[in-house]
Amino acid sequence: MALARAERQGIRVDLDYCERKKEHLTKKIQHHNKRLEQTKLYQLWHKIYKGKTNIHSNQQLARVLYKAMKITPPKLTESGEGSTDEAALSQIDEPGLQWILKIRKLNKIRDTYLAAFTRDQYQGYLHPSFELHNVRTYRSSSSNPNFQNIPKRDKEAMRICRRALLPRPGHQLLEADFASIEVMISACYHKDPTMLKYLKDKKSDMHLDMARQIFILDELDRSKAAHALLRQAAKNGFVFPQFYGDYYANNAASLCDWVKLNQNGAWKPGSGITLPGGIPMADHFRDRGIKSYQQFLDHMKGVEDDFWGNRFRVYSNWRESWVSKYRKKGQLQMLTGFECSGELKRNEIINYPIQGTAFHCLLFAFIELDKIRMEEGWKSALIGQIHDSIIMDIDPEERDHISNVLKTIVKEALPKAWPWIIVPLDIDLDAYEVDAAWLK
DNA sequence: GGAACTCGCCAC
DNA sequence: AAACGTGGCGAGTTCC
Numbered sequence: 001m002a003l004a005r006a007e008r009q010g011i012r013v014d015l016d017y018c019e020r021k022k023e024h025l026t027k028k029i030q031h032h033n034k035r036l037e038q039t040k041l042y043q044l045w046h047k048i049y050k051g052k053t054n055i056h057s058n059q060q061l062a063r064v065l066y067k068a069m070k071i072t073p074p075k076l077t078e079s080g081e082g083s084t085d086e087a088a089l090s091q092i093d094e095p096g097l098q099w100i101l102k103i104r105k106l107n108k109i110r111d112t113y114l115a116a117f118t119r120d121q122y123q124g125y126l127h128p129s130f131e132l133h134n135v136r137t138y139r140s141s142s143s144n145p146n147f148q149n150i151p152k153r154d155k156e157a158m159r160i161c162r163r164a165l166l167p168r169p170g171h172q173l174l175e176a177d178f179a180s181i182e183v184m185i186s187a188c189y190h191k192d193p194t195m196l197k198y199l200k201d202k203k204s205d206m207h208l209d210m211a212r213q214i215f216i217l218d219e220l221d222r223s224k225a226a227h228a229l230l231r232q233a234a235k236n237g238f239v240f241p242q243f244y245g246d247y248y249a250n251n252a253a254s255l256c257d258w259v260k261l262n263q264n265g266a267w268k269p270g271s272g273i274t275l276p277g278g279i280p281m282a283d284h285f286r287d288r289g290i291k292s293y294q295q296f297l298d299h300m301k302g303v304e305d306d307f308w309g310n311r312f313r314v315y316s317n318w319r320e321s322w323v324s325k326y327r328k329k330g331q332l333q334m335l336t337g338f339e340c341s342g343e344l345k346r347n348e349i350i351n352y353p354i355q356g357t358a359f360h361c362l363l364f365a366f367i368e369l370d371k372i373r374m375e376e377g378w379k380s381a382l383i384g385q386i387h388d389s390i391i392m393d394i395d396p397e398e399r400d401h402i403s404n405v406l407k408t409i410v411k412e413a414l415p416k417a418w419p420w421i422i423v424p425l426d427i428d429l430d431a432y433e434v435d436a437a438w439l440k
Numbered sequence: 441g442g443a444a445c446t447c448g449c450c451a452c
Numbered sequence: 453a454a455a456c457g458t459g460g461c462g463a464g465t466t467c468c
Contacts, residue, residue, distance in 0.1 A: 085447075148452070149449085157450085242456090352457080387458085445467095
């Protein structure tokens with residue numbers, strides 16, 4: 001019912017802006033099209049496909065690149081065909097591909113996001129569906145339009161799309177995000193003492209510790225830009241993928257992307273990002289006995305063994321026993337009481353309970369907040385939810401009260417209702433300007 | 441002309 | 453033993 005009420009409230013959308021921006025994008029796309037048509041790539045393409053030439057066909061592109069031009073595919077798709085995704089194309093040195101990538105990106109913004117906003121709006125408001133019956137883990141899904149995948153990381157796409165979404169006049173948009181909710185919930189299952197210490201002690205920093213170990217640096221200082229990047233690399237290139245069931249060989253490749261080192265053979269002195277003090281990453285590693293990608297791979301194998309065998313031994317044991325229990329019973333039961341059955345792979349078995357339970361914490365907060373909103377007759381509205389965050393359209397006068405209510409729900413009501421929560425949950429609020437779109 | 445499929449790409 | 457988890461959706465393509 002709380003989700004249904006959010007659907008009915010809706011999100012205000014700037015229709016004039018959407019129309020203007022779609023036209024603007026169309027002109028830009030036409031311009032990139034003209035540049036593409038001047039390339040050798042396109043001329044060969046047109047020679048093969050004549051009147052059937054379609055620059056949006058990846059099947060045609062694959063045949064031009066990998067058959068006609070005899071380029072070796074840098075990577076393959078799931079079904080074994082030569083891939084034409086961004087990662088593949090950016091490894092091919094062929095003028096023309098840059099225009100394909102630019103056109104793809106602008107098309108995506110125009111046809112997936114802005115077009116959906118104008119198509120799905122009713123009287124200037126979007127009413128995306130939030131559904132609870134689609135996802136195997138008991139998370140939610142969203143559609144018509146999907147409110148849970150609006151661009152954020154790519155700054156250009158983010159600005160163009162989010163500029164279209166507004167608060168009601170005189171109001172402001174507000175996001176309330178659970179802090180590290182999946183890691184917090186995982187700890188409620190495995191109760192690993194090392195992990196619990198990381199989560200309870202605000203001075204400790206798991207990702208920084210992992211960066212120290214991965215990059216063999218004793219002194220790491222988050223306030224230095226290069227060190228902050230190494231921490232990000234450790235977090236997104238090792239720790240989180242490991243939690244999801246990834247392994248060291250993939251991590252090693254990803255980490256090399258982060259620090260700009262080769263993924264084959266020896267590392268050239270002077271290569272890689274520069275560390276504080278002006279030392280190149282490759283030289284730093286060389287002085288510590290790692291001179292090539294192969295040696296880095298061996299190093300990462302050791303880091304992984306230590307991660308699960310020593311640092312998070314209890315977490316690792318929980319995974320194994322959780323998998324055996326599922327295999328014995330054919331079913332797993334979450335801390336919320338929800339069950340999953342059917343054929344599950346190892347990584348699914350260890351991920352589902354964490355993902356589903358984390359979302360149920362969000363749902364608990366969403367429902368309680370909505371209840372209090374109705375009881376107290378707020379002008380502010382709950383308008384959506386993105387797995388671990390609540391999106392509101394608020395009256396600025398009510399902001400402090402909403403903040404207090406939310407903090408109380410998350411820090412007091414939630415752990416009281418669910419005593420298996422043995423970690424300190426928190427939620428961070430982030431408000432946008434009054435009358436401003438969904439961007440900073 | 442619609443269903444079902446692949447591929448690519450956006451979010452958490 | 454296994455090799456990153458969950459979705460929605462647009463465009464192209466193939467099948468019926």
